[in-house]
Structure formats: C-alpha cells, structure tokens
Amino acid sequence: MLELAAIVLTLTACLAWFNERYVHLPATIGVMVIALLLSLAIQGLAGLGLGAPAAVTRGWVEALDFDSLLMNGMLSFLLFAGALHVDVKKLKRYWLSIGLLATLGVLVSTLLIGFASHWLLDVMGAPVALPWCLVFGALISPTDPVAVLGILRGAGAPEDMEVRIVGESLFNDGVAVVLFTLLVGAAESGESLAGWHAITLFAEEAGGGALFGLVLGYGVHLLMSRVDQYQVEVLLSLAMVLGGYTLATHLHVSGPIAMVVAGLVVGNHAWTHAMSSRTREHLNDFWELIDEILNALLFVIIGLELLVLPFDWNYLLVALPLIALLLAVRGLVVSGPALLARSHFRTGSIRVLTWGGLRGGISVALALSMPAGESRDILLNVTYLIVLFSIVTQGLTIGALVRRVVPGDAGAATPEG
Template structure:
C-alpha cells in the first residue's frame, strides 16, 4: 500500500510538472507574439502549432494527448465559451446558411472524402468514411479570432462560428454511428442510422434546453457573481457528461446550454456586472484551453509516420478542399436563393471555403478509433496531415485572402467609433456624479474643481473626435441609432428581470420594443 501511494504521488507530481511546462511554453509564445511586431501577423493559435511542431521535430514530447483529454476536459469549455458569446439575434439572421453548412455540409464532406479515399487509395470504404467523418468538423478558432482582430463583417463571423458550433456535434455523432461498420458490429442502414442520429441530437437538445432554462430561472433568485460564474462552469462539464451518459450528444447539449445561458439566462438572471464577470471568466478559460490544445496538436505529430502516408494525405487534402467548395458555393447559392435579404456574397463564400480549418475535434475523434481496427494508424496520419495543412497553409493565408477580397471594410473604424461613444457615456456619468457630490469638509475645493475641469476637458476632446469621425464618415451615424436601439432593448430586458427577482412577475416577457423597432426600421427603408 505504501508503494502504491508513493507511485501515485510520483505520478501526480510528474503530471503537474508537465502541466506547468505546457502552460509556461504557451504563455511564452503569447508574450513573444505581442512583443515582436513581425509575429503579430500570425494568429496566436497557429504560432502554438508551429512551436509544437518544432518540439516534435527534436522529439520533445510534453504530454500524451488522449481523446478523452480533449473530448471531456478541453472540448466542453471551448464549445460553451463560443456559444455563450454568439448573439442569438445575429444567429437568427443567418440560420439558413448555418443550418445547411452544419447538416448538409457535414454529409457532403463525409461521403465526398470517404469515396475519394476509397477510390484513389487502398483504404476500404468503411474506413474511408470514418476518416471523412473526422474531417467533416470545422474548427476555425484562429480564423474567427483573425476576423475579430481585422474587423471582418459580423455576418461572416457569425456564419463561420455558428457553423462550427453545430457541425462539431453533427460530425461527432456521425463518427459514432460509422465506427462500428469497419469493426463488423453494425451495418450501414439508412433508416437505422437516421433514427440513431435523431436520438443523439434529440437527447442533446432536450437536455440542453432543460438544464439551460433551469439554470436561467434558478439564477433569478439570487445575485452572487462567484456562485453564478461557478454554476456556468459546472453546467458546461455536467451537461456534457450527463448527456453522454444518457446516450445523447454531449457536444450539441453544451452548445444548446451555452446559447440559452448567454442570450436568455444572463439577461433575466444576472445583473450587468455579473454578466461581465462571467464573460471575462470564459474568455480567460478559452484562452487557457486553446493555448494548451494547439500546442499539443503540433507536439503530437509523428513525422516518420506521416511520411509513410503522404499519398493518403494528399488525396485527403484535395477531397477536403473540393467537398468544402461544393458545400460552401452550392449550399451558399441555395441559402441566397431561399434565404433572407442578407445574402452571402461570392467573396464571403470564398473566405468561408478557404477558412474551413480542421483542428482539435478532428484530432480527438481520430485518436478515439478503436485499437483493434487495422487501419487505425492510417486514419490518424490522414487526420494529422490534413489538420496541419489547414492550420499552416490556409490559416496563415486567410488574412491575405481577406485583404485581396476587400472584406476587412470599415470595421476597425466602426470599432474605434464605438469605443469613443463608450468613453463619452462613461465620462458623462463621472461628470454627473461630480456635479451631484456634496464636497466633504476634508476634500479641498480646489482639488475638486481641478478634477471636474479635467473630466470636462477629456469629454470635450472625445466629443471633438466623434464629430470629426462622423463628418469624415457619415455612415457612422447609423451606428448611433443602432446602439440606441440595442440599449433600449437591454433596458427593457433588465427591467423584466428585476421585476422577476422582486416577485412582481413570475415569467420573462417577450421584448415589446423589438417588434416596434423592427416595424420602424421597415418604414424607414420603404420611406
């Protein structure tokens, strides 16, 4: 017993040392990427992959990367953070392309990649379909971060991120349905596959809604930021584990919970300060997890093994690019034909095609292939090869594509203008506070006047910058109206939440102003 205890203690110490080493390298890369200007041109997550490849090349292995580590420890917080931050209003506007890409696009990728590998290589069809399922999940973390940094359109960001959120779940479910075919434990039956798929998705969505709305109404009854923050963390992991245990898709359940809590629960059950605390917590956690995952992806590459499967990797890369093009351009045309007026332009479709990277989810499902499968190593080699190509070739050239297609637009300007508006509101509130403040006897009046004049000077400076930008760029005036309308809707939602907390309402009311403002906008457009 003493020996076992000593072994366990050594194992814990070794794991802790490995964890600290991985974290230290990740933070060093993050620091250097901000210090050296030439490194800022490369997305942070791609820098981590490159560093990981360098470590793998000199055969330095930081830690063993198991599929359970990604799926059960890393994947839930990454999914929850993305779902928490995506705005339901924006997602509704793009529901058709997101749905088509996440459902039909996954099917096109699975069968397109699978048939290409079975026809042009020696892989059996069942094994090739497994590889197709693993590669059907897009993981554009670095691309979305690049969109935000460069100020790409909100529509492009929402479609890319929304597709990734939902197709991860669909891809994992498809993989679980197909994995038994090459093992001989199940056959490819269309009716049985559809029924099983609907069960996976139905259980995931059902449990996600139940937990999401349950937590939303629970947090109305108290206001303790740290507790509410902890509840969201438990919700992310607990939902995933419970749903997987009950035979559903944990990925889809976590996404559902994240969307509900981020768009509904945080409005009716959290005050603005708590929402900010929770958002900052998840932003840190996503940075933390991404730092580890992308570093370990590069570090786990086996160059010798990849070299033996170059023919498989080349066929897989070509089929990934072709099937992605069919999905984006074909389904994009259908979306534009039958969807809303906010259509995807050809330039935006090109970016969606080129920015469809593969990453941690593909690696995780590939490593989860049973060891008894004879072609397991070939599948792993294919996935690692394609992931490295998409990250290092497509990921590093996405900024060039955005610039050439002129899709960066005026978003940086709009961001600067939004920041000035926020500064003006903040300074006005400070000035209001000072004007209503009774000067205490121990406060020097001259010092008080100095502080007040200082704030007034800053406010004048901000006002001048705002007016200058509006005169130079008249379309920015529309941003004033949009922010006013968003503020009105937020005030209405916060009022309903307050009434629920004090017991004057027992359910959340639908926003009345939203319908009124939409009708007003329609009248303005017609006028």
C-alpha cells in the first residue's frame, strides 16, 4: 500500500509540475487531461504490441479501489475542507435557492434523468432497466465545484453565483449519496420503494447526518476553546473528520452531510470564538493544502481510470445525447428556484449555474460501486464520458461565459427570504 501511495503521489506531483510549467491549464483540469492523455498513450502502446506498461499501470489503478478510496476516505476531507471556508452569513443570504437545488433539485433531477435515460438508452440500442436508470439519475445529479471555482473567481463572477454553486455542491453530494444508496437497494431487491418508507429512510440518513455533524462540530468547538495550541487544534480537526465520518457510517447516518455541517460550525463559530489568530492561520493553511493535494490526486486518478474501464468508443454515441439531456435537466432544475426568487437572480444566472454544474469524481465513484453486470458497464462508461466532458469542456469555457453574460457593473444580488 505504501508503494502504491508513493507511485500515485509522485505521478501527481510530476503532472502538476508539467502542467504548471508547460500546459498552463487550471490545476485540477490540467492534471486530469495529462493523466487522460497518458492513459491513451499507454493503451496505444498496448495496441502496438507493447502490453507490459498497460498491464503494470492497470494493476496499480485497480489496486487503488477508487470508489472505496473516495467514498470512505477522500470525500470526508474534501467536504470538510470545502465547508470550512464557507461563510455561513453569505450562505444564509441565498438559503432558499441553495436549499431547493441541493434537495428538491437532486430529487427532480434523479427522476427526470432516470426516466428520460431509460427511454433514450432503449432507443440507442443499449437498454437498461428503469430501476438502474434511476440509480444513474442519482449518481449523475450531484455537482462538483472544484474545477470551476478558480476559473469563476478569475473571470470576476459575482459573489451570489459563486456562493450558490459552492453551497449547492456541498449539500447535494450528501443528498445524492443517500438517494443513490436507497435506489441501489431497491434495484437489487427488485422491490419498489414505498413513498413513506423512502421518506423515513431519507430523513433518518440526511437529518441524522446533519444533527450528528452539528453535535460533532460544537463538541470540537468546545475542546478547541479550552486550549490555545494550534498543533493540538489541527489534530482535533483531523480526528473529527476521520473519526466522525467513520462513526457516522456505524450510526447509519450520512457521513458527507455530517462533515459539511461540522465544517460549517468549525469554520464559522469555532473560527470566531475558539481560536487565536495564529491558530486560524495555521488551520486555514493546513486544510487549504489538504484540499489542493487531494483534489490533484483525485483528478489524476479520474484520468487514469480509463485504463480499467470496460471501455468501448461506441459508448460515445450513447453518451452524447445523455450529455444534452443532462444539460437540459440541469437548466430546468436551476430555473425553478430562479423563477421563485426572480428578483434575487441577476442577469445570466441560469446560464452560468447550468453550465457551471460540473460533474466530478463522486459520480465516477458511485458508478464504480454499482454491482457488476451489463447495466453497470453501460452506465459506468457513459458516466465517465459525461464527467470528462463536464470537467474539460464546461470547466474550460465557464469563465468566458461569465464574462459574456454577466454585466460588468452588476452589484450584489439581494438576499433571499
């Protein structure tokens, strides 16, 4: 395991250096694109009869067990680090649209994508049963802001757009994971989810996760307020993430939601009332670095996953209409909150939020965790292609879109509610 970690970390560092020195793409997108090209080159060598590099590299990637690595390890750190730097006061200003997008939006997206993809895949000659199409709808619905945030800031995106994208993505990951788990259980058992039973299970997982995160965050805040030693307080935050996420799984509550809530509590309440300025500086630097390193690792692994997928280029013909479907559904879901709070959405918000709703590593990880079978192969491949399109195409063009559709002299949008 140590050898594998050394290989992946070294490769990530080299790709990050190469991107910074020669390619000059945004960091996370750059390392993923280079890793993807590296995967294609290795497969090309295998096609020429040089199969050893492909066999060795494929063994490394398979040993990583990406879905377990992300869902049971990296995700807790990424969500906590993301929430730690979110200002709750800003989040409250746009609570209505963020709440709708992260909950009702995920549910509506899951249903629309599930039913539409069931019909579309059948028309395309790659039929998948409706229960598994609904599973696909759940895993492809959560958004990932990592690749797009730096670009948005560089393009001068207004605060309300940035806060909505970050706030939605922090919460919809947890909501989508809970929904995915429920739908996979129903698809495997062959039983339909009774409405009230599904609502109860969802409330237990999501609501329990939020409550657990609140208790966890305030508990660590209490411990931090009793000391003034940044090494100890950083260690407490690490213990909270690892121990808290593990305990959440044993309590059968949502670990992702718990980490988001705990991160918001520590990053706002404890930040103000339990830390000295020195501790704040060290804690902030530590978690920013953790966030950047893990995201670089995550995007490199996404690029390398091409080596172990049961891939067929014919899946491109299936993925293209699904990409169009996904964007249409995203636009529809974003339009709902915009119509409800029309006066609080500036010009161009719907287009930016639609195009900025990137899909990332969590979608690939959830697809990899599906039980083996023909449906999994189809959905895994189209998920991977959708994520690649989303990160590369949408990620690299969102800045230009912001500059084109957002008025340069626009002020801050008014708070909702």
